[in-house]
Amino acid sequence: MNYTPGPSVQKRQQLQFPWESPPENGHWQTVAEGVVWLRMPLPFGLDHINLYLLQHDDGWVVVDTGLGTEQSREVWERVFREVMGGAPVKAVIATHFHHDHAGCLGWLARRFKCPVYMTHGEYHALFISPPEEDEPNWEFSQFYARSGVSEERQQDFLRVVRAGSFEQDVPTSYNRLIHEQVLRIGGRDWQIVIGSGHSPEHACLYCHEDRLFISGDQVLPGITSSVCVAVTEPEANPLKNWLDSIERLRGISDEVLVLPAHERPFYGLHCRLHQLTEHHHKHLDAMLGQLDDPKTADQMMAFIFPRAQSPFDALLANGETLAHLNFLMSEKRITRRLEGECFLYQRAGDAGEPSARTQVTHIS
Incomplete structure (x- = not known):
């Protein structure tokens, strides 16, 4: 790669x-x-x-x-x-x-x-506007639960999203x-x-x-x-x-x-452009090296972004981690299966035949 x-x-x-x-x-x-x-x-x-x-x-x-x-x-x-x-x-x-x-x-x-x-x-x-309610909607909760994010950290993420919403003065035509x-x-x-x-x-x-x-x-x-x-x-x-x-x-x-x-x-x-390409390919290679055993997106985030401790940094790191995992799935290099409410990711071929619960997304 x-x-x-x-x-x-x-x-x-x-x-x-x-x-x-x-x-x-x-x-x-x-x-x-x-x-x-x-x-x-x-x-x-x-x-x-x-x-x-x-x-x-x-x-x-x-x-x-x-x-x-x-x-x-x-x-x-x-x-x-x-x-x-x-x-x-x-x-x-x-x-x-x-x-x-x-x-x-x-x-x-x-x-x-x-x-x-x-x-x-x-x-x-x-x-596109952030959730306005005090509690996250079901899409928000499901999205982060499937990443392996705790309910407490989900609340932190919701506060970050709402606090980061600045006035957006939208024109009526373009x-x-x-x-x-x-x-x-x-x-x-x-x-x-x-x-x-x-x-x-x-x-x-x-x-x-x-x-x-x-x-x-x-x-x-x-x-x-x-x-x-x-x-x-x-x-x-x-x-x-x-x-x-x-x-x-x-x-x-x-x-x-x-x-x-x-x-x-x-x-x-x-x-x-070369530096940016290398940056992402290094992340992809590092992730593959960690996926001999099944792991959650949250576990992979902690490996790739160990310094992302604040809720704001962790929110972005979660999104970046998922971007790399989705890319690897599109390349058929990893598989994903749903265990309870959480997705588990693993290098393709390391777990034998995928189970019926495996969900693989192919984006061309």
């Missing part, structure tokens, strides 16, 4: 960062003619998101928006005055639906009466982005490149002529984007979607300046 790097990766063994340090949170800097990097603050351990402003005729096009908080709106008010000089926002592009990328989407669209551009899958994902569509913005042609795995239909923007690539969360230089199975689609195979997306991104020039949603812009796209 190992990935062998191609010549471009061998040529560039490490990433290169043209800026030694980022602008302070709430501030900005120009990264190319007509392209401004805005570092919007976030109230998390990951304390920022990078947004990009593209100059366009007599106004600007905004790529991603920040959380729907008063702090974000205050930063935007300064940007309207000090960067845009009172010129209007002509359109807002959302790479994907996550709160830090789309929280101010409706607010910006209403303020400037401008269109929103995003993919079909991301727009409709905006309407213009659909599709793969390889071209947006002409300020004299540049930006090709839409669709990825998946971190979110349903994540849109990246690629300017071939000027070698610029706005990658959103699809490619980050230091941290790895979460690739998770969630309650809303328990049989999903997001890791296959993620790895397929990485293969698609290898078609982009390795000379691009990557403008990511977190951390600093960098050179070395293909090197980073």
